[in-house]
Structures are given as C-alpha cells and as structure tokens.
Amino acid sequence: MQQIYLETRDLLKQIEDAVENRKQFSLVRIGDGENLVMSQHHVWPISKVLQERWAMKANRGEKGLTLPNLPLRNAVVSSVKKATVVGILPAGDNTINAPDYLKRPLTDKVFAHYQVKPAVICHAGVNRELARMKEFWSLLSGRRILVITREAEKIKERLEKEPYLQNIVYALPFDQWSEYRKTIKWVIAHKNHFDVALISCGVSAVVLAEQIASLTGKVALDFGKANNIILKGRPN
Template sequence: MQQVFLESRDLLKRMSQALWKKEPFSLVRVGDGENLVLSQDTVWPVSKVLEERWAIKASKGQKGLYLPNIPLRDAVAASIRNASVVGILPYNDDMIKAPDYLKRPLTDQVFRHFDLSPPLICHAGVNRELAEMREFWRLLKQRRILIVTREAEQLHQRLEQPPYSLHIVKALPFDHWGQYRQTIDWITSHAASFDIALFSCGVNAVVLAERTMALTGKIALDFGKAANIVLKGRAN
C-alpha cells in the first residue's frame, strides 16, 4: 500500500471532515522516545535501550514511564497500526534534539520489525505547526475539548483565555503510564461530554489518543510539546 504524506493543512481538512461527519479520527506521532520504547527486545536488547540518555531520564521519572516496559511497547505498536494518521520524522531531522540514529533510522527499523506501514503519514512535528495556525484554533472553537497532560490546570486556564477562548470540559492530570487505566476508564465513561481530546503526555499519548478514538469514536490528537508553545511560547 502506498503511503500518502499529509501537509498540516491536509491534516486540518481531514480533522474538519471527521468533526462534521462525527467520524473517529486520531493522530499519533513517533519520535526518539517512541522509537526507544518500540526497540525494547525487538531491534535492540533492553540493556542497550537503558543506556540511552532518554531512557536514563525516564528512570528518573522525567518521561512519564519507566523502562523496561514490554506491555507499553506492544500497546504503542498496536496504536500506531490502528491510528488514522501517524507522524514520523523526516531523514536528517533537526527539529528534535536527539542523536540522528534515534530518529528516522530507528523508526525504519522498528516499523520493519512490527510490519508497520501507516497509509497516512505526516511530519512528527505537525503538532507544533498546528499550535501556531489560526485555522487549527478556529476549528477547536465552539467544540467541547478534553485535555490530558501533566500541567492540566495551567493548560486549562490558558486555553480558556484569549486568543484561544476554548471550551475545556475537563483537564485530566496525567503523570505516568501507571495512570493509563483510570484515565481511559474516565474517558470512556464520559465520552458524551467531549468532541476533541488533546493529549500531551509523552509516549503515553500515542496509546491514549488511538484508544480514545477507538473506544469513543471521537477525535483524539497526540498534541505533545504543542502544549509548551501554548504555555511558554516555545516547544522546549
């Protein structure tokens, strides 16, 4: 199957169609963290994964998960397989501050291992582009928005203020993978309360976004560091 690459405006158009037709839609994104999670005992031994700086930060509680975590690895792979659109990094990416071997080259290896070939792809940094597009925020206005992130209350307050002026129905705090079950239970039991869900919680967002789409039929986006653009004016 030939892959179709979507520019940010193409992605917006598909989101808009899903909203009007009340169809399920999800965006997930694959960067160095997702690559390392997927690499565990597949293309790399776990011992090699744990030596990486990202994994060392994860072991200190800075990435919202602890490694090794094979159930999370398999959940991420399944969500990439089932998501509507998958963001991947281009070759020679300079957006994400990570060694090149942890970026697109490693994505290619883990995708081959899991036999992943998403039909619709986009740039993994599309979330940052969307956060700076008026059309994106205009699409979210008059919609009921759910946000899930570590800085839930701060993001909640900011998004309800101008220039965003969104209707945030709930801001769920999410710090680590151990909260996945209670979070997805809340989402499924309150599915009628929101139209769009934004997840900014690292690798966990891949699974949360796709599962939210699958279980509620709503629009769910792996929003990532776009939340930082809203809160701090910059992604990092």
C-alpha cells in the same frame, strides 16, 4: 498500497472533516522516545536501550514511564498500527533535539520489524505547527475539548483565554503510564461530553490518542510539546 503523505493544511482538513462529521480520528506521532520504547528487546537489546540518555531520564522519573516496559512497547506498537494518521520524522530532520540514529533510522528499523505500514503519514512535528495556527483553533472553536496532560489546569486556564478562547470541558491530569487504565475508564464514562481530546503526556499519548478515538469514536490528537508552545511560547 501507496502511502499518503499529508502536509499540515491537508491534515487540518482531515481533522475538520472528522470533527464536523463526528468521525473517529486519531493522530499519533513517533519521536526518539517512542522509537526506544518500541525497540525494546526485539530491535535493540534492553541493555542498549537503557544506556541511552532518554532512557536514563525516564528512569529518573522525567518521562512519565520507566524502562524496561514491554506492556507499554506492545501497546505503542498496536496503537501505531491502528491510528488514523502517524507522524514520523523525515530523514535528517532536526525538529526534535535527539541523536540522529534515534530518529528516522530507528523508526525504519522498528517499523520493518513489526511490519508497521501506516496508510497515512505526516510530519511528527505537526503538533507544533497546529498549536500556532489560527485555523486550527478556529476549527475547534465551540467544540467541547478534553485536555489530558500533567499541567491540565494550567493548559485549561490558558486555552480559555485570548487568543484561543476554547471551550475546555475537562482537564484531566496524567503523569505516568501507570494511570492509563484509570484514565481510559474515565474517558469512556464521559464519552458523550466531549468532542475532541488534546493529549500531551509523552509516549503514553500515542496509546491514549488511538484508544480514545477507537473507544469513543471521537477525535483524539497526540499534542506533545504543543503544550509548551501554548504555555511558554516555545517547544522546550
């Protein structure tokens, strides 16, 4: 089966189609953090994973998860296999600030090990582009939006103002992977009250986006650093 690569405007069309026709749709994205989480034990020894700066930051409470974490590894692998579109970094890409060996080379190893073969892929940095596109915000205009992120109220407040003028019906705080079950339970209970979920909470967003789409039939996007662009005008 041939893999389809979507440019940003093609992805936008797919999101629009899913929103307008009420189709289940999930976008997940793979960066260095997702690669490290998925590589635990099977692709890299845990000891090697824990030596990485990203893992050290995670274990200092900066990434919304702690390592080792095999249940999270399994959940991320499962969600990447089931997502509608998977964002990956092209070889040699510099969108994210991480050592090259933690980017596409590790994605390739992880995907080979778990036999992950996404049917549809796009650039992992697509969220940053979407956040800056008028077309993206105009297609969401009038839709009922759920935001899930650490700074939920701040994002809600900003997105309700110019130039976004979005209808944020719920702003759900999410800080740690340990809040996953409680969050999913809440989302299922409120599934008839939103159309699109924008999720920015690190690696956990991969699982949340895919599972929210699967369990509610809605559009759920792993929105990542787009939050920083909305709040501060830059990704980091």
